[in-house]
Amino acid sequence: MLKRRMLALAATAAMVATSVPMVAMADEEVEKPEKITIMVDGTVFTQANGRAEFEARWEELTGIDLEIIQPDHDAYYDVVGQTMAGGDWPDVIILSSTYYAGYAAEGVLWDMSEAYENSSLMERIEDQSVIDGLRMDGALYGISPTRGNGCVTYVKKAWLDNCGLEAPTNYEEYLNMLNAFTTGDPDGNGVDGDTYAVSAAGLIGGEAPYVNYLPEFYQDAYPSFYKNEEGVWVDGFTEDAMKEALQRLQDAYEAGYIDKESLTNGTKDCRNKFYEDKFGVFTYWAGTWATNLKTNLEANEVDSELIALPAIEETGAYFERVAPTWCITEGCENPEGVFKYFIETMLDGGDMQFLWTYGVEGVHWSTAAEEVLGVTYEEGEFHMLENLETEGTLYTKAHIDPMLAVAPLDYDPKADAIPEESRISTEVFNSTKKQAQLVVSTDEMSMLNGDLTTLKNEIVALVVTNGMTVEEAYEKFEADGGAAWSQEIVDSLNAK
Amino acid sequence: MKKKNVNNSVAVRKVPLSARIYKYRWFYLMFLPVLIFGILFYYMPMLGVLLSFTKYNGIKDPTFVGMDNFERMFSMPKFWEAFWNTLELSIIKLLLNTGMAVILSLLLNEIINLKLKKLAQTIIYLPHFMSWVVTASVWGMILSPTSEGLVNTFLISIGVLEKGSEVYFLGSVKWWRFAYYVINIWKDTGWGTIIFMATLSGINPELYEAAAIDGAGRWKKMRYVTFPALLNTIITVLILNLAKVMNLFESVFVLQNDAVVSTAQVLQTYIYAQTFNGSGIPNYGYSTAVGLFRSLVGCALVLVCNYLSKKVREGRGIV
Numbered sequence: 001m002l003k004r005r006m007l008a009l010a011a012t013a014a015m016v017a018t019s020v021p022m023v024a025m026a027d028e029e030v031e032k033p034e035k036i037t038i039m040v041d042g043t044v045f046t047q048a049n050g051r052a053e054f055e056a057r058w059e060e061l062t063g064i065d066l067e068i069i070q071p072d073h074d075a076y077y078d079v080v081g082q083t084m085a086g087g088d089w090p091d092v093i094i095l096s097s098t099y100y101a102g103y104a105a106e107g108v109l110w111d112m113s114e115a116y117e118n119s120s121l122m123e124r125i126e127d128q129s130v131i132d133g134l135r136m137d138g139a140l141y142g143i144s145p146t147r148g149n150g151c152v153t154y155v156k157k158a159w160l161d162n163c164g165l166e167a168p169t170n171y172e173e174y175l176n177m178l179n180a181f182t183t184g185d186p187d188g189n190g191v192d193g194d195t196y197a198v199s200a201a202g203l204i205g206g207e208a209p210y211v212n213y214l215p216e217f218y219q220d221a222y223p224s225f226y227k228n229e230e231g232v233w234v235d236g237f238t239e240d241a242m243k244e245a246l247q248r249l250q251d252a253y254e255a256g257y258i259d260k261e262s263l264t265n266g267t268k269d270c271r272n273k274f275y276e277d278k279f280g281v282f283t284y285w286a287g288t289w290a291t292n293l294k295t296n297l298e299a300n301e302v303d304s305e306l307i308a309l310p311a312i313e314e315t316g317a318y319f320e321r322v323a324p325t326w327c328i329t330e331g332c333e334n335p336e337g338v339f340k341y342f343i344e345t346m347l348d349g350g351d352m353q354f355l356w357t358y359g360v361e362g363v364h365w366s367t368a369a370e371e372v373l374g375v376t377y378e379e380g381e382f383h384m385l386e387n388l389e390t391e392g393t394l395y396t397k398a399h400i401d402p403m404l405a406v407a408p409l410d411y412d413p414k415a416d417a418i419p420e421e422s423r424i425s426t427e428v429f430n431s432t433k434k435q436a437q438l439v440v441s442t443d444e445m446s447m448l449n450g451d452l453t454t455l456k457n458e459i460v461a462l463v464v465t466n467g468m469t470v471e472e473a474y475e476k477f478e479a480d481g482g483a484a485w486s487q488e489i490v491d492s493l494n495a496k
Numbered sequence: 497m498k499k500k501n502v503n504n505s506v507a508v509r510k511v512p513l514s515a516r517i518y519k520y521r522w523f524y525l526m527f528l529p530v531l532i533f534g535i536l537f538y539y540m541p542m543l544g545v546l547l548s549f550t551k552y553n554g555i556k557d558p559t560f561v562g563m564d565n566f567e568r569m570f571s572m573p574k575f576w577e578a579f580w581n582t583l584e585l586s587i588i589k590l591l592l593n594t595g596m597a598v599i600l601s602l603l604l605n606e607i608i609n610l611k612l613k614k615l616a617q618t619i620i621y622l623p624h625f626m627s628w629v630v631t632a633s634v635w636g637m638i639l640s641p642t643s644e645g646l647v648n649t650f651l652i653s654i655g656v657l658e659k660g661s662e663v664y665f666l667g668s669v670k671w672w673r674f675a676y677y678v679i680n681i682w683k684d685t686g687w688g689t690i691i692f693m694a695t696l697s698g699i700n701p702e703l704y705e706a707a708a709i710d711g712a713g714r715w716k717k718m719r720y721v722t723f724p725a726l727l728n729t730i731i732t733v734l735i736l737n738l739a740k741v742m743n744l745f746e747s748v749f750v751l752q753n754d755a756v757v758s759t760a761q762v763l764q765t766y767i768y769a770q771t772f773n774g775s776g777i778p779n780y781g782y783s784t785a786v787g788l789f790r791s792l793v794g795c796a797l798v799l800v801c802n803y804l805s806k807k808v809r810e811g812r813g814i815v
Contacts, residue, residue: 106553
């Protein structure tokens with residue numbers, strides 16, 4: 001406990017030391033904005049969760065008037081679209097990868113490449129691949145303060161032990177494991193064949209990187225558009241790797257390795273089945289979710305030890321999705337100033353990053369001696385406070401997840417509190433990850449990709465669950481116009 | 497006596513419009529909120545249909561493209577697939593639901609014990625109040641292709657299926673529509689009986705007495721008294737609902753999945769897929785064109801139904 005108090009004191013000292021110089025060090029040539037207007041979704045504190053206090057603290061740290069426009073989270077992109085179409089653009093906007101690429105291609109976003117390269121932020125960001133993944137034809141239109149994270153495959157250790165198996169490292173060993181988990185007695189209830197090996201929420205994902213719930217079957221296949229090693233856009237769905245992946249999926253489904261309801265499962269369905277010990281191999285989010293899975297398994301009185309599997313040989317790497325991105329619009333009158341005082345400060349390592357990471361003292365976190373939800377804290381001990389909107393739960397973070405931040409906090413009071421399983425799963429993921437690509441939107445893509453994606457998803461589902469052969473599937477793809485649409489989109493991407 | 501020149505017509509002095517408006521000014525004032533409401537919420541949004549003649553991605557101003565979106569729409573096989581699916585699913589669902597509601601109403605009408613009748617009515621109305629999301633979840637469990645699925649377990653227990661060959665009702669192209677109709681009957685039949693029960697309660701008891709004197713039993717009373725009395729209502733219900741067949745969305749959306757899209761995609765889910773399934777910025781002009789086409793077909797159906805209604809209901813239309 002003494003150690004934690006000492007750490008909290010060190011945190012306070014670090015915050016004080018870093019807060020003032022951050023703004024004072026601002027480049028003399030960059031004009032400080034008087035007011036910044038931002039449009040954000042529900043990942044920033046909402047009104048009910050202390051947004052006013054967050055805003056006040058931000059203004060206190062910068063001396064700039066901050067206006068936050070925060071539509072309802074579920075309707076965020078409707079409102080963004082209406083706002084942009086209306087012409088009254090905010091200075092800063094947060095966008096998902098799809099909208100980021102589309103808006104950048106439409107010339108709505110300010111190119112911050114130069115500002116980024118001349119900023120201290122570039123030195124602070126540890127993994128430049130995250131930023132490089134946001135570049136479009138070399139230009140940078142936004143910054144993600146966190147990595148996008150991705151899924152890692154978890155295997156129940158008790159199931160492996162019961163079957164006398166080691167964690168698989170290649171597809172052959174992986175299939176052996178699936179077979180043992182499906183036909184044997186991995187849960188040790190004395191009944192053979194009453195379990196299955198894998199479950200997933202859908203056979204193909206609804207957004208990039210699409211293959212992240214069943215990576216061992218897809219391996220090097222990618223069912224959408226990507227730029228290959230020669231720098232040419234291709235549609236991975238038309239490649240042989242995808243045909244082989246479909247065959248692997250069909251074989252595994254017919255063998256009973258894959259949950260029969262995967263087609264109609266939601267993620268919650270999968271989690272519940274995993275907690276109920278119905279299956280043993282689950283590809284799900286790395287990081288905090290490792291702890292959530294463990295906790296829920298324990299609550300169900302199921303052995304909770306999970307092995308985060310490094311990507312098998314044939315898969316090579318797990319996909320990391322592109323994180324939501326902070327962008328400056330072309331409507332901003334002083335983009336250099338907004339970059340300097342808003343984007344750059346968000347990852348300053350000091351007070352401002354602390355604010356974006358944990359929120360406001362006394363509202364979202366505290367070091368006071370008190371009892372919060374039945375836990376007693378001593379004076380100086382950092383702890384999160386009860387959620388203002390959802391009583392009975394604690395805040396865990398603000399906008400930036402400290403485990404995913406692309407630049408470290410100078411002092412993170414919760415660094416030592418990261419559960420081991422979360423840390424390990426993150427390390428495993430980070431050791432074998434590759435960044436999902438951004439796909440530029442073209443007119444042809446806007447027109448054809450809705451039908452094309454529906455057709456691709458239908459084909460995957462028909463092959464895996466309805467017994468259609470891979471040859472028949474690709475004949476259908478051709479006959480229904482998919483091949484022509486795909487080529488049209490590929491041509492438009494390569495012509496850009 | 498001097499004969500007067502009598503004119504049969506009555507001379508009406510035309511009152512100027514402004515005077516008439518002034519005279520009825522308070523009525524016009526009371527009508528004003530309704531007029532404003534109508535313009536704001538019914539007519540102004542209709543201007544949005546102009547987007548169907550543009551290319552519009554929600555970012556920059558729409559670009560006029562004439563009939564391009566409609567040309568593309570009519571050339572897309574997936575659009576026609578969705579269009580015919582909409583008609584087929586809606587009309588079969590309508591016929592099945594109405595038929596089942598009539599049968600159920602006749603059966604309920606035969607219950608003599610009033611308390612039991614009310615209890616039965618309450619129970620069969622209940623599914624109507626469940627949201628489609630909950631309904632899909634419950635039926636997903638009932639039709640699950642695992643040992644936990646009620647239907648599959650039952651079929652295995654009576655020897656129709658072997659263990660391991662369970663049917664994936666909601667994931668099978670062959671079975672999805674059957675499952676869809678069954679779920680719709682379960683959910684909406686009870687509610688549909690209300691109008692028929694009302695008609696049945698209005699049948700003159702003397703007709704039954706006369707039929708009894710003529711020696712009619714229960715079956716013949718139902719056949720020659722009850723059913724003819726219901727016929728007009730059945731036709732009315734069918735016609736009224738026919739006008740709504742293009743509105744199919746929620747029930748299909750929550751029950752469809754990737755495998756059954758060729759049999760389950762309807763126009764509204766097609767529009768949804770065009771907007772949200774493309775992994776890019778959608779062309780709202782195209783989805784608006786599909787929506788406009790759907791509305792026009794719906795409007796045509798309303799006019800046809802109005803015509804049929806006038807024929808069947810002695811001059812009483814539905815609009």
